[in-house]
Amino acid sequence: MRIDTTGLTDVLLLRPEPFRDERGLFTRTFDAALFDLYLDEQPGSPATRARDFLQDSQSRSHRGVIRGMHGRAGRGEAKLVRCARGAVHDVVVDIRRDSPTFGRMESFLLDDEDFAHVFIPPGFLHGFQALTEAADVCYRIDRAHEPLEDLAVAYDDPDLGIDWPLPVTTISPRDASAGSWQDLLDKL
Structure with a gap:
């Protein structure tokens, strides 16, 4: 497994190396030892370690x-996200005011061909769009869900300007009523 940095501070792309044959x-x-070793070797790396993932x-x-x-x-939530079936356009936005990449976003293709994972430390917004008829996304998180700490920004907020690759077919009522990027900035 390779671990690569991305254009967002502390966001990592984990790239498994599948063995393919006629079967x-x-x-x-996921390899906990490799993940921890990589983070231990990086100065100023996120505090999350493999043992911290609980759900x-x-x-x-x-x-x-x-x-x-x-x-x-609050203290946010670290996530390790992958697409186990199909493909998704995955988007991450840095909302850490003290980060050199604050307000920036990056997108990733996650699919069941190369099995890349995105490690998202606390302090980011995350979302995705399914690109295939069915897409199964797996999340490994370091905290139990606490609904009172949920943050949401509209997927089509003009200040974020996310370029979703497909027409939107469905969003949840919660996502339909999400606030704006400016609303979130006022809360941070």
């Missing part, structure tokens, strides 16, 4: 569905 493939989707969740979305843009207040 199909086998891949290690795995999975969503299934249909083509065009957007889930996001979500975050957590």
